[in-house]
Structures are given as C-alpha cells and as structure tokens.
Amino acid sequence: MPAAPDTIPTHSRSERESSGGYSGWRLLREAITGHRGWSRAWAKPAPRPRYRVVIVGGGGHGLATAFYLATQYGITDVAVLERGPIGLGNVGRNTTFVRSNYFHPQNIRFYEFSLQQWEKLEQTLNFNAMVSQRGTLNLFHTEAQRDLFTRRANQMRLLGVDAEAVSRERVKALVPLIDLDNGRYPVLGGFLQPRGGTVRHDAVAWGYARAASAAGVDVIEQCEITGIVRDAKRVKGVETTRGFVGADIVCLAVAGHSSRLAAMAGVTLPIETHVLQAFVTEAVKPVLDVVLTYGPSHFYVSQSDKGGLVYGGGLDGYNTYGQRGTLPMAEELAASAVTLMPGLARLRVLRQWGGVMDMTMDGSPLITRTPVDGLILNGGWCYGGFKAIPAGGITTAHLIATGAPHPLAAHMGLERFASGHTVDERGAGPYPYAH
Amino acid sequence: MLRIRCPWCGERDEVEFRYRGDATKLRPAGDADLAAFAAYLYERDNPLGWHVEWWLHVAGCRQLLKLVRHTLSHEIHAVLAPSDEVSLPTAEARR
C-alpha cells in the first residue's frame, strides 16, 4: 500500500550525487568495508509547483524520456510523476526480451536503433542491466511459416541487421531439450537473430531512475495524476494526489492506462487495454541458452540467470484492466511448453503475474502529439515496449524538445489511422486483440 | 475464468467464446465524412468499468452475443441478443 504523501521522506537536490559511481572496484571496496558506503540510488524530492516538462508514469519509457531530455537535449526542468513505486508497472512485469527482428522497414530501423542503445546501455547509465545477447530463435513448423520468416530475415538483412536461417540440426544443437518431432508440429527449422537476447528489467527501471535523478530530473513516486488541466487549446498542468503541478508540456507514458489519462484531457485513442501473463518455474541448472519462440501456438521461453524458466504467450483475449490473468491461458502455455520440451513437465511453476497493456488498432506504438497543444503521448506499446525503451526515450525526448517527430519515430503519429498509413506487422486489421 | 450464460445454450466456459470488441460502435451513414469513419474504425472509449461488447459463441450455437461486462472485476451484468436494448448497472457506468 502506498504511504500517505506527507510521510514520504524527501531529500534535497544536493543529495543527488550521493550514490556515487558504480564499478567493480567500488564493489570490492564496499565488500571489504562491510557495504556501509552505499546510499540511496535516486533522490526523493517533493513536487514543485511548476516544471517545464511533466512526464506522467515512471515506467521504462517515462524514465528514459526524462533521462534523454536532460542528457541529450539539455532540458533538466523535468519531473517524472509515478503513482506507485518505480518499477512495479510493465517495466518490471515483462519477460525481458530485446530484439529487432521486425518486418516493416520503419519498425526494423526503430528497434535496431534501440538494440544498439542496449548494447552500450550499461556504460550510458553506469548500471549493470545484465544485457545478455544470447540470441532469439523463432521456430517454424510449416513451409508457409518458413517463407514468412525468410521474407522477414531478408528484409532485416537488406537493412544491415543480423538474421540467419537455422537448420533442424542446428536448432537441436542450440536447444538440446527440444522435441523436434513432437506429434503435431514437427520443427522444420528456425530464424535466429544472434544479437537479440534479454536485459534485467528491474535494473532498467532503477538504472534510468538513478541516472535521470543524477542529471537533475525530479523522480517523484507515490504521486498519482487524477486530472489534466487544459484550456481550449493548450495543456496547463496536472492535478495529482500531491497537489496541482503546472507544466508547459505534459507527456503521458502510462503504458496500459493511456486511454484513461487521455480521456482526462478529452482525447479518445485508438487503443484497447488487455492483459498479458508471464510465468516462472523453479530454478534448474542451465538448460536453455537462447530466447525461444514456438510457432504453432503463441509461446516463448528463456532461462533467467537465477535458473528459472520464464515463459509467456498471447493475450488472455478480452479487454481488461485486471492485472492478474486467467486460467485458460495458463493451461494453454503449459501445454505448449511440454509439447516443445517434454522435460519441462517435471518443473513446478513458482510464480505467475499479469500486466495490462495498451493494444493499438494496428499493433504499433504511439509517439505523438495529440489534439491538445503541449500534450504528448508515448504509449500503445502492446506486448513489445520493453525492447523499445531506449529508442522510445530518445525519440520522445526529441519530440518534446524540438516539437517535431524524430525521423525514426515519424511513423508513430496518431494521424496515421485517419490517413490510412497504419503499420500493421501482422496484417490483422483494426482489431486490437488480434495483434 | 469467465462463465457466460448464453441465452441459447446455457452457462458455458469462456473458452467456447471469442471476444469481438466494443459493441457501441455503429457504422456511420454512407455519406459521412472521413473523420466519422476513422472514429468508427479506430477510436475506442476503453473504459475502466462497464463495457458493452460482442462475443461470438464459436464452439456452441455460433450466435453473436452482446455482453455487459466490467473491465476490472470481470463481472457479467447481462448477456443479450445483438438487437436487445442495453441497460447499464449504474448511471456513471460508461466511463
């Protein structure tokens, strides 16, 4: 339960630097001296009455946007207002896969830019985010699926991104536990992006919060936005559980809640909110060294550094704000897991959770101006916004700072729907639950 | 797990049904402008609260049903035929 606002300890701006640099040497020094030198990783200021930029939502995208505003665009008069503690939204609920194996050129370029930022993130943030490029392997089980993946791989290679076709034999070598000839859906081969992989999700939230705070941003937790104040044309600020906060620009980065926040400003979005679940088994010795996706059903799995198998699949199927998930999907995913790797039947599932996400009408995200001047939206991430965090942060900061879309995110505007320029990876049409 | 009381088949598990989206969106007249069609196709209220929505009884009678369901508690208030009038549980319900 969130603490009452007036009981939250606050820290002066001068305490920002106090967490110091993180390094192997520092760890060694602290180990020898009993770990007494560590301090709070980010400051806990109280909200000021006014900021140049207020970012609503302290998830991956909100924090990254603040960090890049301060460090790349020189705007430090910024607050990130988060209703709970940092890291409990989808940024801490996802299955941590990062990759750039999309089909549409605009998406390949955007996600590849993001992947390149992941590759140097730990240096950028001075935080160990455990970026692990173990490869993402998508299996195919029919010739049509093979053709589709080949087309996607070729598209990626044309744009200079790594993608390889993988034979059945190599699939078996990469995933020794796999049952290639499972009764129903024999594995014909796979499509590998060697540079794909996983990143420690909590560390991404904490790393961006710490770095943004050190760069001068106010990261404010336990501060829920309850209203958006605007006049006929322009946004004026936000009503919060800790009072009114004025702003020249308000940027929404609230993942599954974009529709509700936009409605506070009188804006209706092309979004429906859906839940996606994830599961973790008990920990075992290393058995799986790639991120694996299974073709016949929607199922993906990787092994965490602790040893648990982390897996998930598709949406529960109907719109909901319930952060929980229901049993039919749990059953379907367990069935997929044991069809793919029968040995997994021996494992017990330790934990299950759900996260609510913006599903857009074309399955692609929104980094966009809105009909209200000064109100910017970063949202619509569907089930794929974790990998997008660095690029989402940079391109949203660009839009806020310059007033114009970043070239890499120019296709993510709201206007694409009315103008017929939707970017629909699956070709599923305007059905948010089908992407 | 939802249990949906189909007017034709009785109470069944959710796995027999497929969700088909917001049932309040009505197709504009043929000569309506582009903005009206864009709103019809793409814009959704997406409320936290009562939602009027289509479900198809795929593995049953294959009728299209109109449900009034709460998007947080998942409580089902009514299961109706497509042409039935909807009455929401409370006045403030649609948003």
Ligand SMILES: Cc1cc2nc3c(=O)[nH]c(=O)nc-3n(C[C@H](O)[C@H](O)[C@H](O)COP(=O)(O)OP(=O)(O)OC[C@H]3O[C@@H](n4cnc5c(N)ncnc54)[C@H](O)[C@@H]3O)c2cc1C
């Ligand atoms: C189970 C699951 C698995 C996933 N797996 C992957 C994956 O493998 N790879 C991938 O790329 N993506 C994945 N995703 C998607 C990814 O997690 C999201 O797209 C991404 O995290 C969303 O952006 P965010 O981090 O900013 O969201 P969040 O962390 O949810 O941030 C939004 C924040 O806004 C806050 N907020 C909401 N309303 C208010 C308010 N009124 N006032 C103040 N604050 C508010 C919330 O508390 C929250 O902290 C997955 C998602 C789920 C649920």
Ligand SMILES: [Zn+2]
């Ligand atoms: Zn029926």
